[in-house]
Amino acid sequence: MSARHLLLLPVATVLIGLSACDSGEPAGPSPAASAPTSAAAAAGTPSASPAAAGVADCPSGTTLQTLVELPKGWSFGEVKCFKDWATADPQGPTAGDGVYLFHFVAGTGWKYYDQGSDWDCKDLGLSEPAPFCSSDPVETAPKPKPKPSSGTATSAKCPSAKTLQALVELPKGWTFGTVECVKDWAGADPQGPTAGDGWYLFHFVAGTGWKYYGDGSGYDCVDLGLKEAPFCIS
Numbered sequence: 001m002s003a004r005h006l007l008l009l010p011v012a013t014v015l016i017g018l019s020a021c022d023s024g025e026p027a028g029p030s031p032a033a034s035a036p037t038s039a040a041a042a043a044g045t046p047s048a049s050p051a052a053a054g055v056a057d058c059p060s061g062t063t064l065q066t067l068v069e070l071p072k073g074w075s076f077g078e079v080k081c082f083k084d085w086a087t088a089d090p091q092g093p094t095a096g097d098g099v100y101l102f103h104f105v106a107g108t109g110w111k112y113y114d115q116g117s118d119w120d121c122k123d124l125g126l127s128e129p130a131p132f133c134s135s136d137p138v139e140t141a142p143k144p145k146p147k148p149s150s151g152t153a154t155s156a157k158c159p160s161a162k163t164l165q166a167l168v169e170l171p172k173g174w175t176f177g178t179v180e181c182v183k184d185w186a187g188a189d190p191q192g193p194t195a196g197d198g199w200y201l202f203h204f205v206a207g208t209g210w211k212y213y214g215d216g217s218g219y220d221c222v223d224l225g226l227k228e229a230p231f232c233i234s
Contacts, residue, residue, distance in 0.1 A: 056084050056104035064088045064102055067112050069203050069211040076100070082130040086110065101132060103169050111169045112212050123171065156184045156204035164188045164202055168212050176200070180230040186210065187231030199231040 061076035064086065070076070074092035081087075084104040090096050103113040121133040129135050158181035165176050165188075174192035181187075184204040190196045198217035202210045219232035228234045 056081075056110070059086055059102070059110055061088055064100070064110065067102065067110060067212070068100065069205065069213050080131050082132070083126070085113075085124065085126075085130065085132070087132045099132065105169065112167070113169045114171070115215060156181075156210075159186055159202070159210050161188060164200070164210065167202065167210060168200065182226055182229040185213075185224055185226065185229065185231070187229070190215075201231060 058081035059079065061079050064079065065076050065088075070090065071092065074090050076088040077091040078089045079086055086102045086104070087099040088102065089099050098116045100115050101113045101119065102110050104110050117132070119133040121128070121130060121135050124130075124133055126133060158179065161176035161179050164179065164186065170176070170190065171192065174190055176188040177191040178189040179186055180189075186202045186204070187199040188202065190198075190200060198215055199219075200215045201213045201219065203213045204210050217231075221228055221232040221234045224232055226232060
């Protein structure tokens with residue numbers, strides 16, 4: 001009798017274990033089930049990309065001054081903006097009679113456009129008057145001739161017309177033709193629908209590269225630190 005009783009003990013133990021499994025009681029939480037789902041949701045949600053600006057922010061005078069090389073002692077004062085155009089009033093030792101005009105190009109940023117006053121709004125693609133242009137055709141005032149400062153000669157490689165054209169925005173239908181270089185100065189001859197009477201002058205600045213300096217004619221070679229050049233008078 002004692003032997004049969006001993007054989008029944010393992011069977012009872014198994015039955016007790018089976019009843020525990022079938023009791024229907026929920027199992028304890030697993031580590032995976034308790035992990036927060038917010039991180040996974042955040043990882044699957046793409047971050048919003050900034051919207052492309054439809055209208056350019058009005059730049060400061062300091063920002064515009066990095067796009068051109070002003071004569072020694074000159075700086076930009078008041079900046080006025082209208083849509084994607086900006087004018088900067090040059091301030092210096094003498095009185096000026098014009099402003100610098102800049103244009104915002106999508107994907108590129110602000111670029112020098114022209115120097116003077118009384119532009120035709122239609123030529124700028126504007127259908128309404130702006131502080132720097134008129135809707136009626138007017139005689140363009142002479143562009144102020146900058147007073148260049150002497151520069152230190154360098155061995156700058158003469159740039160191509162395409163390279164210089166990327167530094168400024170020429171009026172519609174205009175391109176650069178001949179480029180003449182002397183030391184660290186380059187003069188580009190503008191070609192367009194009408195006859196031009198001057199050069200676009202660029203200066204090579206060490207550590208920065210070529211920068212727009214002015215446009216016009218009658219530069220004094222001595223003021224540029226040159227003996228002679230096609231774009232200046234000795």
